[in-house]
Amino acid sequence: MKLRILNSAAIAAFLSLFNSATATTIPATGPVPIRITSGGEAFVNNNAVLIGNTNTTLTPITASTKGVTLTWQPLKHHVIKVEVSSNYSFTGAQFTVPSSDKFFGVWEYPFHGQLDNTNVSLQLLGVGNDEGINWSNARAPFFISTAGYGVYVDTLEMGAFDFTTPNMATFNFNTSSLTYYIILPEKEGSFKSVIREYTELSARIEMPPDSAYGPNFWSDDFTQDFHGNVSNAQENYFDVINHLAENQIRATSMFADRPYGTGNSSFGNFDFNPKFYPTPAKFISDLASAGFDFQVWVANRAFLYTELFNASVANGWLFPGIDPVQFQGPALNLSIPAAYDYFKSHLKYFTDLGVKGFKIDRGEESEMPFYEQNIQMTLFEKLCHEVMIEAWGLGNYYSFARSAVDRARSLTGIWNGDSHANFTGLQYSVTSGLRAGILGFSMWGSDTGGYIRVANQTVPTEELWARWMWFSAFSPVFEVMVGTGHTPWYAPYTSSLVEILKTTANLHVSLVPYIRSYTYQATKTGIPVMRALWLEYPDELDAVKDIGDQYIFGSEFLVAPMVTTGNSREVYFPGSTKWINYISLTSNTTSIPQVYAGGQTTNVTASVEEMPVYVKEGAIIPTGDLHQNNAKWDANWKPYLNFEVFPSFDVECSSFSYYSRETNKTVEIEMKVDGGNVTITNGGFGGLDKVWNVTSIGEYWVYVAGTIQRVAIPEGGGAVSMRMESSAWE
Ligand SMILES: *[C@@H]1O[C@H](CO)[C@@H](O)[C@H](O)[C@H]1NC(C)=O
Numbered sequence: 001m002k003l004r005i006l007n008s009a010a011i012a013a014f015l016s017l018f019n020s021a022t023a024t025t026i027p028a029t030g031p032v033p034i035r036i037t038s039g040g041e042a043f044v045n046n047n048a049v050l051i052g053n054t055n056t057t058l059t060p061i062t063a064s065t066k067g068v069t070l071t072w073q074p075l076k077h078h079v080i081k082v083e084v085s086s087n088y089s090f091t092g093a094q095f096t097v098p099s100s101d102k103f104f105g106v107w108e109y110p111f112h113g114q115l116d117n118t119n120v121s122l123q124l125l126g127v128g129n130d131e132g133i134n135w136s137n138a139r140a141p142f143f144i145s146t147a148g149y150g151v152y153v154d155t156l157e158m159g160a161f162d163f164t165t166p167n168m169a170t171f172n173f174n175t176s177s178l179t180y181y182i183i184l185p186e187k188e189g190s191f192k193s194v195i196r197e198y199t200e201l202s203a204r205i206e207m208p209p210d211s212a213y214g215p216n217f218w219s220d221d222f223t224q225d226f227h228g229n230v231s232n233a234q235e236n237y238f239d240v241i242n243h244l245a246e247n248q249i250r251a252t253s254m255f256a257d258r259p260y261g262t263g264n265s266s267f268g269n270f271d272f273n274p275k276f277y278p279t280p281a282k283f284i285s286d287l288a289s290a291g292f293d294f295q296v297w298v299a300n301r302a303f304l305y306t307e308l309f310n311a312s313v314a315n316g317w318l319f320p321g322i323d324p325v326q327f328q329g330p331a332l333n334l335s336i337p338a339a340y341d342y343f344k345s346h347l348k349y350f351t352d353l354g355v356k357g358f359k360i361d362r363g364e365e366s367e368m369p370f371y372e373q374n375i376q377m378t379l380f381e382k383l384c385h386e387v388m389i390e391a392w393g394l395g396n397y398y399s400f401a402r403s404a405v406d407r408a409r410s411l412t413g414i415w416n417g418d419s420h421a422n423f424t425g426l427q428y429s430v431t432s433g434l435r436a437g438i439l440g441f442s443m444w445g446s447d448t449g450g451y452i453r454v455a456n457q458t459v460p461t462e463e464l465w466a467r468w469m470w471f472s473a474f475s476p477v478f479e480v481m482v483g484t485g486h487t488p489w490y491a492p493y494t495s496s497l498v499e500i501l502k503t504t505a506n507l508h509v510s511l512v513p514y515i516r517s518y519t520y521q522a523t524k525t526g527i528p529v530m531r532a533l534w535l536e537y538p539d540e541l542d543a544v545k546d547i548g549d550q551y552i553f554g555s556e557f558l559v560a561p562m563v564t565t566g567n568s569r570e571v572y573f574p575g576s577t578k579w580i581n582y583i584s585l586t587s588n589t590t591s592i593p594q595v596y597a598g599g600q601t602t603n604v605t606a607s608v609e610e611m612p613v614y615v616k617e618g619a620i621i622p623t624g625d626l627h628q629n630n631a632k633w634d635a636n637w638k639p640y641l642n643f644e645v646f647p648s649f650d651v652e653c654s655s656f657s658y659y660s661r662e663t664n665k666t667v668e669i670e671m672k673v674d675g676g677n678v679t680i681t682n683g684g685f686g687g688l689d690k691v692w693n694v695t696s697i698g699e700y701w702v703y704v705a706g707t708i709q710r711v712a713i714p715e716g717g718g719a720v721s722m723r724m725e726s727s728a729w730e
């Protein structure tokens with residue numbers, strides 16, 4: 001075997017950080033390990049690099065292995081690049097960690113409801129039908145261990161990860177040459193730095209338009225479920241729009257799931273079915289006038305006798321052996337450039353009509369050989385991305401997929417597939433959102449209320465739907481399926497559910513300045529908006545590593561969705577900080593809700609009119625209303641931006657990086673508390689006055705002595721001061 005260690009300057013720098021790194025000498029017998037020791041203990045123990053001719057017969061590379069080249073080199077202080085090439089068909093590696101450690105990552109789907117991967121062994125493909133959610137399928141060949149480091153395997157070839165042996169991670173890929181990276185933390189416990197390095201090596205999300213955050217109301221099947229005078233799908237959207245307006249519920253977009261086109265399974269002729277959509281161009285432009293972006297369902301599938309099918313058969317583009325009569329239909333092999341170009345040019349039909357995004361479905365339901373899934377889905381998402389970019393330009397449309405791999409996070413957002421419409425579905429959805437975040441898929445949402453009707457329930461219960469609306473308000477993307485007996489303003493639902501939809505949808509819209517600022521951070525760092533507690537509070541790893549039903553949203557909110565029936569749940573309050581109930585505080589400005597100290601678990605109660613969401617002391621939260629969208633009912637609508645601040649005597653200094661779309665830059669808002677004097681400094685808005693009314697921007701909401709005060713900020717930036725006599729936090 002040939003072992004090469006490259007880049008001696010980087011190694012010197014690297015070794016100065018860690019006491020020693022071995023593999024410089026090859027042991028005479030046994031596996032060649034790559035070990036990094038710190039303080040005399042193995043910090044990284046990559047105890048074997050594996051090769052084999054089948055995926056079940058991999059063995060460690062040893063000094064006597066023939067025909068293998070193994071090189072490793074520090075790429076920079078915190079990243080080691082390992083390259084293996086051999087004449088064997090499969091390549092892999094094995095890592096061990098101390099007994100209390102766990103592994104996170106690889107799949108979005110939360111096996112057994114878990115945040116981590118204990119006992120999971122699976123290929124790197126779409127998970128399929130399973131408990132709680134069917135087809136929760138974002139994935140990436142990346143794991144992170146509580147031991148402190150991450151591993152990224154840079155390939156789209158099929159492979160598998162195995163976490164069934166306690167304290168061990170093993171992977172193999174169907175390739176004779178493989179590159180993987182061992183990513184060390186910048187300092188102990190800095191999981192965020194590991195995600196930052198990983199997403200720098202692979203890819204980060206792109207900044208979506210503000211309409212992407214939703215609420216997005218979508219039709220599952222608008223060939224039925226007509227109410228009142230509605231006689232076709234087109235009219236049904238306007239029935240939804242009218243109900244939203246009547247109830248003053250904010251929304252930004254709509255999309256059409258299948259069926260909407262002609263032909264078998266209603267997709268493949270690149271059209272709208274005139275029976276359901278008699279005037280598609282006018283329909284989409286009317287939607288735009290009403291304030292809505294519009295997206296349509298697409299998939300890489302050729303259904304029998306559609307245009308897509310006929311052209312593919314004539315040119316030999318289809319994966320063989322898949323029955324086109326089945327609902328599945330075979331996929332096109334998009335590795336063939338002519339197939340790719342054909343599909344892409346035909347999807348332009350939709351952007352020409354004004355469609356501003358695709359719901360990218362499937363790709364993991366046997367329409368292609370399983371080992372093509374990662375390659376083909378990435379190609380399809382790239383193709384969809386190119387269609388949109390060419391029509392609208394980067395950042396001006398929003399597509400989302402359920403099956404996306406690794407670098408595809410820069411091409412599409414994610415929805416978590418077909419969640420079950422019961423509390424198991426909600427619970428699994430919360431955890432899948434956190435798991436998607438660990439993989440850097442920050443733009444994420446779930447079907448509010450669940451999608452798959454379980455246990456003989458034709459629709460979600462009102463309680464479940466209400467709880468899920470609250471969860472979606474504090475998800476990066478709020479999307480709601482309506483139709484087929486599943487519409488909040490029609491029976492069996494009551495007006496109180498409509499009120500909750502209004503509260504949560506409008507709250508989500510008001511949080512866009514906040515969510516958008518953290519989404520921008522995700523484009524720069526890979527750190528998601530929805531964060532597992534251990535990402536934000538690594539010092540409390542033991543207390544938080546298993547918590548999958550609570551999260552930190554951005555960095556200021558602690559969110560604890562109600563994921564079981566009933567009005568109470570346990571909440572762990574992390575950090576050496578205090579937390580206060582945000583919903584009660586902002587909905588009732590005259591009563592001070594209870595303050596919770598960090599470092600404890602407490603039972604809290606929440607009716608369906610609220611959710612346990614806490615804001616931490618010292619927080620600065622930008623809120624506002626930046627786009628009118630469908631709020632046509634308000635003739636005097638004007639954009640505005642507020643900063644809600646929560647000063648505390650215990651937090652002398654805090655700040656928020658506000659992202660301004662107009663300037664495409666962040667502005668630092670700082671708050672200093674000195675005795676009772678609170679000073680808020682606006683780092684200079686620059687440019688904002690082009691877009692909204694300066695006189696209405698920047699009212700600070702100051703929570704002082706039990707009342708919220710509004711203070712106008714000086715035009716064009718500067719500082720504002722106020723006196724805090726007593727604080728809610730005491
Ligand atoms: C790889 O090459 C070595 C000699 O270079 C040979 O001994 C070994 O059998 C080969 N393995 C395979 C799978 O071809």
Ligand SMILES: *[C@@H]1O[C@H](CO)[C@@H](O)[C@H](O)[C@H]1NC(C)=O
Nearest residue numbers: 111112114117118119120164
């Ligand atoms: C993992 O599997 C083992 C053996 O089946 C079982 O004892 C253990 O409880 C499982 N752990 C988890 C977290 O499911």
Ligand SMILES: *[C@@H]1O[C@H](CO)[C@@H](O)[C@H](O)[C@H]1NC(C)=O
Nearest residue numbers: 128129130131132133134452
């Ligand atoms: C969803 O997955 C479950 C397995 O958990 C399966 O029983 C069910 O048939 C699936 N439902 C649909 C609609 O695919």
Ligand SMILES: *[C@@H]1O[C@H](CO)[C@@H](O)[C@H](O)[C@H]1NC(C)=O
Nearest residue numbers: 055056122123159160161172
């Ligand atoms: C090996 O590949 C088969 C598919 O051919 C797959 O079902 C199995 O899970 C894989 N096993 C491992 C350990 O990778």
Ligand SMILES: *[C@@H]1O[C@H](CO)[C@@H](O)[C@H](O)[C@H]1NC(C)=O
Nearest residue numbers: 054055158159174175370371
């Ligand atoms: C490995 O990939 C080849 C195609 O390159 C495929 O034929 C084979 O089934 C794959 N094997 C496994 C176990 O994934």
Ligand SMILES: *[C@@H]1O[C@H](CO)[C@@H](O)[C@H](O)[C@H]1NC(C)=O
Nearest residue numbers: 132420422423424425454455
């Ligand atoms: C949700 O439905 C599934 C499938 O019917 C069932 O296994 C599960 O127990 C249900 N969960 C709850 C909380 O009712």
Ligand SMILES: *[C@@H]1O[C@H](CO)[C@@H](O)[C@H](O)[C@H]1NC(C)=O
Nearest residue numbers: 420422453454455456457458
């Ligand atoms: C669903 O309804 C059928 C027929 O009424 C009944 O046999 C079955 O037990 C029900 N299943 C559940 C999970 O309630």
Ligand SMILES: *[C@@H]1O[C@H](CO)[C@@H](O)[C@H](O)[C@H]1NC(C)=O
Nearest residue numbers: 584587588589590591592593
């Ligand atoms: C606010 O809280 C106070 C004190 O608990 C209560 O008297 C008042 O009715 C509440 N106001 C609203 C609008 O809920």
Ligand SMILES: *[C@@H]1O[C@H](CO)[C@@H](O)[C@H](O)[C@H]1NC(C)=O
Nearest residue numbers: 568569570571601602603604
């Ligand atoms: C919360 O309430 C449950 C049910 O009453 C109880 O079992 C649990 O111990 C309580 N947790 C705490 C932290 O008090």
Ligand SMILES: *[C@@H]1O[C@H](CO)[C@@H](O)[C@H](O)[C@H]1NC(C)=O
Nearest residue numbers: 207394395524661663664665
């Ligand atoms: C915003 O700035 C980034 C560089 O920080 C650039 O990559 C991006 O294209 C800009 N976006 C817009 C909409 O100008």
Ligand SMILES: *[C@@H]1O[C@H](CO)[C@@H](O)[C@H](O)[C@H]1NC(C)=O
Nearest residue numbers: 673674675676677678721723
């Ligand atoms: C707070 O502000 C007041 C009035 O400007 C000033 O007299 C006082 O010294 C300040 N207190 C501190 C601690 O800076």
Ligand SMILES: *[C@@H]1O[C@H](CO)[C@@H](O)[C@H](O)[C@H]1NC(C)=O
Nearest residue numbers: 638639691692693694695696
């Ligand atoms: C800003 O608000 C002021 C006062 O409400 C109003 O007179 C002015 O027309 C507004 N300017 C713009 C650009 O909307």
